[in-house]
Amino acid sequence: MTGKSDTQLKTELSRDLNLFHITMMGLGMMIGAGVFLGIGNSIHIAGPGGVLLTFTLNGALALFTAMSYAELSSAVPRAGGAYNFARIAYGGGTSFMAGWMEWFASSVAGSMYAITFSIYTMRYLWQLDLLNWIPLQYTDLSIKIMALLIALFFIYINYMGASETGKIGAIMTLGQTAFMVFIGLLGIVVAIRDPSRLENFKPFMPNGWSKLLVTMGFTYVAFEGYEVIAQTGDETIEPRKNLPKAMLYSVYIVSLTYVSVAFAAVVSVKAGSPGVIGAPWEWIGQFREKGFGEAIGRLIPAGNFLLTLAVIFASTSALNATIYSATRTSYALGRDGMLPHIFSRISRKRKTPWAALLFTSSIVLTIALFLPTIHVASSASIMFLFLFFIVNLSVIKIRYNMSEELVYGYLSPLFPLFPILAIVSQVILAIFLIHMSIIAWIVAPSWIIGGIIVYNIYSKSHAKPVESEIQVLEEERAPEGEEEIRVMIPIANPDNALSLVGNTLKLCRNKKARIKLLHMVQVPDQVPLTDAGKYMTEGKEGIIEAMLYLRPRFPITTTLRYCRNIARGIVSAVKEKKIDLLIMGWQGKREDSRFNLGGIVDPVVDRTPSNVVVFKNCGNRKFHKVLVPLFGDRNDLFAVEVAQALVEPGDINSRAIMTLLYLHGERKRPDPSQYIKSILSHISPEIEVRTKITRGKEKKRIILNASRYFDLVVLSTKERFKGRVGMMTIAEAVIRECEKPVALVKSSSRIISWTKKLI
Amino acid sequence: MDRDTIVGLILISATIIFNTSIIIYSRNLIERISRMKNPTALDIQKGNHDRKK
Structure with a gap:
C-alpha cells in the first residue's frame, strides 16, 4: 500500500511478519483464559462428554467464521478487522457498531484475562500457604485487587509503547501451545495405561444435550484469535496468502489442542482416590473456573506449578494483546471522527494514543472490579458472537456486490452455506448464554444501545468521509x-x-x-x-x-x-x-549494551542477504592511505573492492596507497603469498599496493596499532549462524575501539543465509 | 456404551474429520489462487488462471 506525502516521497509500510508469526499471534490470543476458565465450568454444566463436544463443535463453528475472516482479509488485507469489513460492506452506521462492539469485546476479554491470571496465581500462592493471613471473607476481594494490579501494569506497559517483539511473543506462544499439547498427550497416555479412567466419561451427557449450547456460548471467547490476525494485514508478508492460512491453521490447532486438554482434564482424576468424593467429573466441576487447575494438579506431579506458569504466560500475553487491540480500535474510531477527537490524541513523548488507552483502561478496570468472573467471560463471549455475526453478514454482502472488483486470496467453499450456518449458530449460542449469565445479557445489549445513541447523536454528523477501499489495493511500482x-x-x-x-x-x-x-x-x-x-x-x-x-x-x-x-x-x-548493496552509517555509540555495535546495526549486518558496508566516522574526507586487514576468507575480496573504490590519490603526482595486512593465525589458512597474489589481480594498477604478513594471536591489537598510520581501515566481518549477542568478531572489536575512520564490510553468503533461515 | 456416548463419539469424530478436510481443501485453494494473477472471486470460481495475465 502506498501513499504520497507533500514532499513527493513515496511512503510504504514495512511487511515483516510471516505466516509463523501471525499464526502464533492468533494462538497467543486464543490460548488465554477461555480454556482455563471454560473447562471446569463446562464439566460442571454439560458433564464429561459435554466438555469434549463443547470444544469440538465450537472448533467447527469457529472455523466457519474463520473462513469468512480469511476470505475478507485476503480481499482487503489491511488493518482494521471487523470494523474495516463492515465499513466496506455496509458503510457508516454498521462499521461504527462493529468498531464499538470490538472495542468493548476486546476490553472485556482483557478483564477476563486479568481475572484468570489472578485466580490461578492466588490459588497457587494459597497452596503454598503464603496467603493464609488473608481472612476468608476477603478472598474474592483479594482476587479482584490482584486482577486490577496486573491490568494496571499492562496498561502502563501499553502507555510506554512497549510490547513483546514478534519473535519473543511467538516463542512464548509456542511454549504455551507445547505445554497444552503435552497435557493432552499425557491424558491420552494415562487413559491407555489405566483404561478404568475412561469410566469417568459415564454418564456422557448427565445434564442433557441442551446444556451443550450454554457451554459452547460460554467458551466461544477461547476461539476469537482471528480478529488479531486480521489486524496485522498491513504488516504481513504476502498477506493474501498468509492471512487466510494463519486464521484457519490457528483455529484448527487450537480446537484439537482444547479437545485433547479437556479429555486430559476428565481422565486426570481417578475415581475413589483420596479427596475425590462422588464421580470425578462432579468433583472437577465443583471447582468451576478453578476445576481445570485442580484436575491437572492430579495429572502431573508438579502440575500446579507448571499450570500456574502456563496461565501466567498465557493470560499476560493475551491481556497485553487485548489492551492494545482495544486501544487501536477506539483510536481508529476517534481518527475517523466517529468518536470525539480526543480518542486519536497521541502522546508526544511516548507516541502512544494515551486518550484511547485511558478510556479502554477504564472499561477493563471497571469490568474486572465489579463483575463476577462468570459474567465477565459471558459478556466477552456474547459481544464476540455479535461481532462475528456482523462479519459473516459482511462476507455475504461483499461477495455478492464486489466479486468482480476485489482481488481475493481465498474463497470460502460452498458459499454462502458456512457464513449462514455461522450466523444461525451464533444467534442460538447468544440466546442460550442467558442461562449462564443474565447480567451478560444486560451488559452487552446496553453497550450496543449506548453505541446506537452515540452514533446518532455524535458519529453520524462528525464521521469523516471514507476513501474508496479499492484504491488502497493498487500497488505502486517504481519503473525498472x-x-x-x-x-x-x-x-x-x-x-x-x-x-x-x-x-x-x-x-x-x-x-x-x-x-x-x-x-x-x-x-x-x-x-x-x-x-x-x-x-x-x-x-x-x-x-x-x-x-x-x-x-x-x-x-x-x-x-x-x-x-x-x-x-x-x-x-x-x-x-x-x-x-545488492546496503550502505549504513554508525556513529560509534551503542545504546544497548547487549549488542556489539547497536540494536540496529548488529541484526541488520547479521540478517541482511545483501552485501553491507557500515561507515564509522568517515564523513566526506578523502582517503589516500587505506589499510585492509585480510583474514583469508571470501569477505576479503569484497573488502578490497570497497577499499579500491574509496581510496584516491593525494595530488596529481602521487598515487593512492592500499596496504594489505594479512593476519596469519594458528589455524591452517591459504598460503599467504599465493593468496595475496590472487587478491592483487583484482586491484587497479593505478593504486600502489603494499603488503604485509603478520602472525600472532592478538589480531585486534595488531590492526589497531597498524591503523594509526592510515586514513581509513576497511574491515571485513563474517556472517554466522548464531545471534550476535555475546559474540564478537575481530572486525567488530576493532571498529568499536579504532579512532580512525572505518568501513565495516560483509559480503552476502546465500548458503549461510538460507541455512540460517531454515534453522 | 449408551446412546449418548455413541452419538457423542460419532459427532466428535465427524467434526474432526470435517475440520481437517476444510483445512486441507483451503490450503490447496490458497496455493492455487496464489499462482493466479490478480484473481477476482469470479475468476477463482471459474478456475480462470490466465484471465488477467
Missing part, C-alpha cells in the same frame, strides 16, 4: 531500469546523510546503480501502521538532502517506511527490493 546494482541507504538523521551520500558516490562511481534512499519510521504497536504519517519528522529532511546530491548521478527512489522494529524493517526492505 537496466542498472547493474541496486543500492539501499537507510538514513536515520540529516547529520550523517551527506557523508553516506559522498561515500556512496565513490562506491558506485563506475557502476550503473539504482539508489534507494530509505527512512524507517518506528511506530508503537498501539497505533496502526496506516496512521504512521504522524511520526514522519526529521527523516524527511535528511532524505531530501541526500536526494539532491545523488539525483544528477543515479536514478533515485526515496522511501519512508513505517515499521515496528527498525532493524527488521531494513532487512525486510532489502529482501523485498532485492538489494
Whole structure:
C-alpha cells in the first residue's frame, strides 16, 4: 500500500511478519483464559462428554467464521478487522457498531484475562500457604485487587509503547501451545495405561444435550484469535496468502489442542482416590473456573506449578494483546471522527494514543472490579458472537456486490452455506448464554444501545468521509531500469546523510546503480501502521538532502517506511527490493549494551542477504592511505573492492596507497603469498599496493596499532549462524575501539543465509 | 456404551474429520489462487488462471 506525502516521497509500510508469526499471534490470543476458565465450568454444566463436544463443535463453528475472516482479509488485507469489513460492506452506521462492539469485546476479554491470571496465581500462592493471613471473607476481594494490579501494569506497559517483539511473543506462544499439547498427550497416555479412567466419561451427557449450547456460548471467547490476525494485514508478508492460512491453521490447532486438554482434564482424576468424593467429573466441576487447575494438579506431579506458569504466560500475553487491540480500535474510531477527537490524541513523548488507552483502561478496570468472573467471560463471549455475526453478514454482502472488483486470496467453499450456518449458530449460542449469565445479557445489549445513541447523536454528523477501499489495493511500482546494482541507504538523521551520500558516490562511481534512499519510521504497536504519517519528522529532511546530491548521478527512489522494529524493517526492505548493496552509517555509540555495535546495526549486518558496508566516522574526507586487514576468507575480496573504490590519490603526482595486512593465525589458512597474489589481480594498477604478513594471536591489537598510520581501515566481518549477542568478531572489536575512520564490510553468503533461515 | 456416548463419539469424530478436510481443501485453494494473477472471486470460481495475465 502506498501513499504520497507533500514532499513527493513515496511512503510504504514495512511487511515483516510471516505466516509463523501471525499464526502464533492468533494462538497467543486464543490460548488465554477461555480454556482455563471454560473447562471446569463446562464439566460442571454439560458433564464429561459435554466438555469434549463443547470444544469440538465450537472448533467447527469457529472455523466457519474463520473462513469468512480469511476470505475478507485476503480481499482487503489491511488493518482494521471487523470494523474495516463492515465499513466496506455496509458503510457508516454498521462499521461504527462493529468498531464499538470490538472495542468493548476486546476490553472485556482483557478483564477476563486479568481475572484468570489472578485466580490461578492466588490459588497457587494459597497452596503454598503464603496467603493464609488473608481472612476468608476477603478472598474474592483479594482476587479482584490482584486482577486490577496486573491490568494496571499492562496498561502502563501499553502507555510506554512497549510490547513483546514478534519473535519473543511467538516463542512464548509456542511454549504455551507445547505445554497444552503435552497435557493432552499425557491424558491420552494415562487413559491407555489405566483404561478404568475412561469410566469417568459415564454418564456422557448427565445434564442433557441442551446444556451443550450454554457451554459452547460460554467458551466461544477461547476461539476469537482471528480478529488479531486480521489486524496485522498491513504488516504481513504476502498477506493474501498468509492471512487466510494463519486464521484457519490457528483455529484448527487450537480446537484439537482444547479437545485433547479437556479429555486430559476428565481422565486426570481417578475415581475413589483420596479427596475425590462422588464421580470425578462432579468433583472437577465443583471447582468451576478453578476445576481445570485442580484436575491437572492430579495429572502431573508438579502440575500446579507448571499450570500456574502456563496461565501466567498465557493470560499476560493475551491481556497485553487485548489492551492494545482495544486501544487501536477506539483510536481508529476517534481518527475517523466517529468518536470525539480526543480518542486519536497521541502522546508526544511516548507516541502512544494515551486518550484511547485511558478510556479502554477504564472499561477493563471497571469490568474486572465489579463483575463476577462468570459474567465477565459471558459478556466477552456474547459481544464476540455479535461481532462475528456482523462479519459473516459482511462476507455475504461483499461477495455478492464486489466479486468482480476485489482481488481475493481465498474463497470460502460452498458459499454462502458456512457464513449462514455461522450466523444461525451464533444467534442460538447468544440466546442460550442467558442461562449462564443474565447480567451478560444486560451488559452487552446496553453497550450496543449506548453505541446506537452515540452514533446518532455524535458519529453520524462528525464521521469523516471514507476513501474508496479499492484504491488502497493498487500497488505502486517504481519503473525498472537496466542498472547493474541496486543500492539501499537507510538514513536515520540529516547529520550523517551527506557523508553516506559522498561515500556512496565513490562506491558506485563506475557502476550503473539504482539508489534507494530509505527512512524507517518506528511506530508503537498501539497505533496502526496506516496512521504512521504522524511520526514522519526529521527523516524527511535528511532524505531530501541526500536526494539532491545523488539525483544528477543515479536514478533515485526515496522511501519512508513505517515499521515496528527498525532493524527488521531494513532487512525486510532489502529482501523485498532485492538489494545488492546496503550502505549504513554508525556513529560509534551503542545504546544497548547487549549488542556489539547497536540494536540496529548488529541484526541488520547479521540478517541482511545483501552485501553491507557500515561507515564509522568517515564523513566526506578523502582517503589516500587505506589499510585492509585480510583474514583469508571470501569477505576479503569484497573488502578490497570497497577499499579500491574509496581510496584516491593525494595530488596529481602521487598515487593512492592500499596496504594489505594479512593476519596469519594458528589455524591452517591459504598460503599467504599465493593468496595475496590472487587478491592483487583484482586491484587497479593505478593504486600502489603494499603488503604485509603478520602472525600472532592478538589480531585486534595488531590492526589497531597498524591503523594509526592510515586514513581509513576497511574491515571485513563474517556472517554466522548464531545471534550476535555475546559474540564478537575481530572486525567488530576493532571498529568499536579504532579512532580512525572505518568501513565495516560483509559480503552476502546465500548458503549461510538460507541455512540460517531454515534453522 | 449408551446412546449418548455413541452419538457423542460419532459427532466428535465427524467434526474432526470435517475440520481437517476444510483445512486441507483451503490450503490447496490458497496455493492455487496464489499462482493466479490478480484473481477476482469470479475468476477463482471459474478456475480462470490466465484471465488477467
